[in-house]
Amino acid sequence: MQVFGRVQGVGFRNLTQRQARRHGLTGWVRNEADGSVRLVAEGPRADLDRLEAWVLAGGPPQGRVDRIERTHSEADGALVGFVIHR
Secondary structure: OEEEEEOOOOOHHHHHHHHHHHOOOEEEEEEOOOOOEEEEEEOOHHHHHHHHHHHHOOOOOOOEEEEEEOOOOOOOOOOOOEEEEO
8 A cells, every 4th residue: 555645753663563563464655755655554454444544544643644545465375574764
């Protein structure tokens, strides 16, 4: 998922990591050069939906999500933990 809006410099990656871990998801999150944030997550559909709902609600209090672009693919189980890529 690519997230657009005010998502850099507002703690978005750290809080996304916390939300993902709370729901037992694996994956990663990183800032992109265009000001967006890329998020890759694997886990049960219900937990992925909860994370997506949190993102769509704007993420952290200082953040603002204008739109997301999502792609779905089959989980391959290769992701371990949920990390922040720098």
